[in-house]
Amino acid sequence: MTNSNQLKSQVLHSLKWVALGKVLTQIIRWAMTFWVIRLLLPEDYGVVAMADMFAGFLALFIGGLFAPAIIQTKELSQTMLKQMFGLIIxxxxxxxxxxxNLASVVGNFYQSEHVTSILKVTACLFIxxxxxxxPTSLLARNMAFKHVSIISSVANxxxxxxxLVLAYLQFGFWAIIxxxxxAVTxxxxxxxAVQPITFLPEFKFTQVKPHLKFGGLIMLHSIVFYVFLHMDVAIAGRLMSVTEIGVFAIALQFALMPQKKILPLLKEVAFPAFSKIQDQPQRINAYILKAQKMSILLTIPIFWGxxxxIDQIIPIILGDKWLEAIYPTMIILFVMPLRFSEELFNxxxxxxxxxxxxxxNVSIMSVVMLISIVLAAPYGAVGLAAAWACxxxxxxGVVACRNANLLNIKYRNIAKLFLAPVAAGIIMLIVVFTLKQYTGEIAVLNLLIQIAAGGVAFISALYLFDKKLIVELISIFKRSPKRHD
Incomplete structure (x- = not known):
């Protein structure tokens, strides 16, 4: 088997295991998450969102510092791992x-003792x-995603x-924490247990420093990217009530659910795979365009659908107390295919x-979104969602153009990938919203009818505009790569 075919087979096999673990896990987790949302209050999610702002920000200082260096380094010695372990500790x-120690300061900023308590308890997760x-980085480096998927499924x-049990027992936001x-523990x-550490840490860092420059840049990127993703809640935390923040947090959680489950699946496999062909830019570019094509083809019907x-799903699944989240969720969902596409370049x-x-790239996006969010924050959850849509x-557009220039990909080739799926998506929306005029009552049967009609409309329109896309997608799922455990 050639190196190209072997890598392709290994990637598809890894994706199979990661996808299997993600799909089975998320079916269960989504059902339980919706049930938990019905049991908890907007205030509970507002408190957790504010605490997550600071805890997540700290985690980003170190989250990308070590793992990328371990995965991307071609020659990994035992001494380097020992020194890396010492520095990690x-x-x-x-x-x-x-x-x-800063938990009280953050709690005072948000005027919430609950935020202080959450931060003090969750600090232990760093250890x-x-x-x-x-161990996690070594499993990813070796593309042992069968083990990774099983572990993730059991923990999640x-x-x-x-x-769910704690929410039912009225533990409030502590159920989430x-x-x-x-899950982490x-x-x-x-x-x-699967990949034990068989060595003790060393606290000399001579072999680690050269590799941490790359990890340090990843860390800096992660920090700025985190600010970019969470500046809406950070700004709104001072301008909106806890209830309004909770509504927006649920809208984000609902809209981001497909992305949070699908995108990590692709990135988890893509980075080690791209690292194996890092000195072959032409192959990388071909895979980029193929990945973008498939992502756009899948994300437009998922998110736009x-x-x-969503006006049927939220009342049925979450209950009437979350009706205010309908329009923010709907607005955010329309922009999600672009967010998915942008992150897939990374x-x-x-x-x-x-x-x-x-x-x-992320600095440019942060400046644009900061202006948009500051202008929209006074208008509540709908305003914040509109900030993302605008x-x-x-x-x-700016970032995709920069990426195309750097990778020697014609920008129009990226733009063309959107044409058929967007056209099919518009037809799907027209069919569903027209059908609502005749099945407007909120009911499970009407929801299923609308989903079925939208799916048929999208596939039919896509076949009309570019049937090669459907054939290519089917061929990918039909492949059965050999095992490489």
Missing amino acids: VVYSTMFLVQY VKAIAII ITAAVTT IGEII LRAVLTL LASV PALKSQRKVKHMLH GFPIAY
């Missing part, structure tokens, strides 16, 4: 102390994560069940160490 212990970084399902602690324990029936850019380029397409 030092850095993560420092972050634990920072979060614990748990530190132990699992090297256990955490979801725990969260305890569930997250269980169980994932670390199972990862160590959800947007078209594994290839990262594999070629183009992190400074990525940093410039600002992000502009930011995407």
Whole structure:
């Protein structure tokens, strides 16, 4: 088998296992998450969202510092791993102390004692994560995604069940926090069982420093990207009530659910795969265009389809107390295919160490979105959602053009990928919204009818505009790569 075919087979096999784990897990998690949302209040999600702002920001300081260096380094010695382990312990212990000691300051900023309590409790997760970084990175480096998927499924399902039980027992926002602690801890324990650490840490960092420059740039990019993604809640936290923030947080959570489950699947496999061919830019460019084509083909019917029936889904699944989240969710869903497409460039850019380029990209997007969010924040959750709908397409256009120039891909070739799926998506929306005039009552049967009609409309229109896309998509799913466990 040639190296090209072997890599393709390995990638498809990895995607199969990651997809299998994600799909089975998320069917269960989504059902339980919706049930939890019905049990909890907007205020609960508002408090958690504000606490996550600071905890997530701290995590980004170190989240991309070590793993990318381990995965991307061609020659990985035992001494380097020992020194990496020692540095991980030092850095993560420092972050634990920072979060614990600044918890009161953050709580005072948001005028919430609950935020302080959450941050002090979740600070311990830094210690748990530190132990699992090297084993997790080695599994990814070796593309052992069968083990990764099984571990993730067990941890996530256990955490979801725990969260549901605690929410039913009226633990409020603590149900979410305890569930997250269980997920992180169980994932670390199972990862160590599969890929144990058989060496002690060294606290000399001579061999680690050259590799951390790359990780440091990834870390800086992650920090700016986090600010970009969460500046809406950060700004709104001072201008809106906790209830309004909770409504927007649920709108985001609902809209981001497909992306959070599908995109990590692709990026988890894509970065190690691109790293293996990092010195073959032509092959990378071909894979980029293919990945973008498939992502646009899938994300437009998924996200736009959800947007078209979200007025049915939220009352049925979440209940009437979340009706205010309908329009923010609908607005955000329409822009999600662009967000998906933008992030899908990053594994290839990262594999070629183009992190400074990525940093410039996210800085441009942050400036555009900051202006849009500041103007829209006074108008509540709908205003914040509209900020994304207005600002992000502009930011995407600039960044996609920059990426195309860097990768020697014609920008019009990227733009062409949108034509048939967007046209089919518009027809799908017209069919669904027309059907609503005759099946406007909120009911499960009407929801199913609208989903079926939208799906048929999209596939029929896509076949009319570009039937080769459907044939290509079917051929990908028909492939059965050989095992490479």
